[in-house]
Amino acid sequence: MNKIQQLKAYLTESDVDAAFVTNPDNVFYASGFKSDPHERLLGVMVFKDAEPFLICPQMEIPDAKSAGWNGDIVGHVDTEDAMQVLHRTAAERNGNVRRIAIEKSHMTVDRFEALNRLFGNPEFVGLDEKINAMRVIKDEAELQILREAAELADYAIEIGAKTLREGITEIEVMTEIELALKKRGVTHMSFDTTVLSGPKAASPHGKTGDRKIQKGDLVLFDLGVVHKGYCSDITRTLAFGEPNEEQKAVYDIVLRAELAAVNAVKPGITAAELDQASRQVIEDAGYGEYFTHRLGHGLGISVHEFPSLHGSNQMALEAGMVFTIEPGVYVPGKVGVRIEDDVAVTENGVEVLTKFPKELQIISN
């Protein structure tokens, strides 16, 4: 209940009567219970002056208990209005909810309107900033899980490298990778495993398909696993067969850009400065127009979380933050390279969690 205590302290400091947490990732963070409720209501209500409770579909109560939540649980069934159940329970514990904190980046307008109606037009306070500030600094237990998640991502790239052969399709390679991970106990990937070959690697949002991989292709792998509720996210671009001069040149630029950012990570540097460290290398090499996305994103319970590492984010990094560094160069129809690591900010610099080699690997299976 450590996170609940932190939320209660925040409510006291800010003189807010209650916080209603409904983003499933935040519910997991606060309660230890991970569930995707679809359209049904799942949330944790924390009070300044009363005991918290978890609200979830009736049939998930046993799972919530076995996940370790030992506070109160209120179930609801499909035939009742879950928001009314919430209000009734809240009213029983703390008659006077006048200021209520909500995740404005997650709560939907209809639930917002229901809260407004049921609680009699309370004052709403944004909760995202507080939860982001809590989640962005990983404690040692979280870092250890993220290291393990990154190690599984490294293993996945290893399997991908071993699986490459003339004529195998992207989907077949993807399937082999996921099968190998399942054997190591991985039940969920953190997003759709991406294997892009040849000209397809030059599409930063391309989809794994049935293209047959050929000698001379660069093959881009972008994948990650969910491990104990936390995500990893790695990209490696491998050469299948001998690469040509342009492929080697682009790879070298992206690698230097990636290392420039990794080596610049330390407490105090801003996200924008880090983005610029990488971007400058690519711009100086004349490929600036082909690096079309931000440098990276926070990583933890969500695969994309706070903070966003882009050129206008002036947030200074702090020890305990974990994020991706993933510059890329995409020359449409020709060559695409991205290299992505998961890194943690330490007291003195950086810990790189993903460890698969970054020098261009030439695969000759």
Add this chain to the structure above:
Amino acid sequence: MNKIQQLKAYLTESDVDAAFVTNPDNVFYASGFKSDPHERLLGVMVFKDAEPFLICPQMEIPDAKSAGWNGDIVGHVDTEDAMQVLHRTAAERNGNVRRIAIEKSHMTVDRFEALNRLFGNPEFVGLDEKINAMRVIKDEAELQILREAAELADYAIEIGAKTLREGITEIEVMTEIELALKKRGVTHMSFDTTVLSGPKAASPHGKTGDRKIQKGDLVLFDLGVVHKGYCSDITRTLAFGEPNEEQKAVYDIVLRAELAAVNAVKPGITAAELDQASRQVIEDAGYGEYFTHRLGHGLGISVHEFPSLHGSNQMALEAGMVFTIEPGVYVPGKVGVRIEDDVAVTENGVEVLTKFPKELQIISN
């Protein structure tokens, strides 16, 4: 652009200046472009008196075009405020957006507040009901896709039945099923494939794990595929080896309950009546307390969509509606059975899309 024309007609009828569609499933429905934008802005803005546009991350523009959207596209990059880009573009087309329709069940409070600020406190109108009413009636092209999706779900159960053997784990069975589907071109399941064996089948929300399947188990499969953007969702419970009397009795009750609902489907009957048709059979058999969830849910682009088939939904069914019928009985720690079909309401009755046999299959691999 057929769906866009329907939305424009609705705006004219209701005297609403613009509709802003951001639920990714609704964006797909309206534009043909399916994408998961994560925290980034993706939407279609449709005007009463101007041409619509799609707004998406810059790097997704090529994908949106190749998905067949041939209206205007406005891209945004991570360093700009996407809601400002939206407002600027809207203002250029139609200076006077005073009434705006939004999906209140999807739009987040922070985007709602941004619209309020940028458009100068417009009047907001709920759009969910209209889009639900459009999506709930499937046209012949959609029905055909749903039939194909259901056929792939049938095939998955077939593979599951063939894969059962003494000592194989639930995860291994799941992997074999998904592998076989990938070979038939399925890239996404509509939700996590569920294989539950023995006492685990008695948990309506249990998770596929490493339990070894044994002779005498009932094995519950709940799965579906995404096919051309539409979902299927099937449940079958098979007996691995000879079932005991209690297993057979519970199976028989659930099967009769399922058939009671399926056979009652026709235009005009209400969702509540359908739920009751099934529930009555289970209650009469003395197992009412063990049927702990609604009868079913709408099915289409989303695996759970409008309408919800539960005991207090008085909505009358109409031809073209597609939903699941999935009664279950779960005696904790002992026996669990669920049988689920995807059905379409026809002019005269029902078309059952999923066709895997429902008589208790005894597998003796």
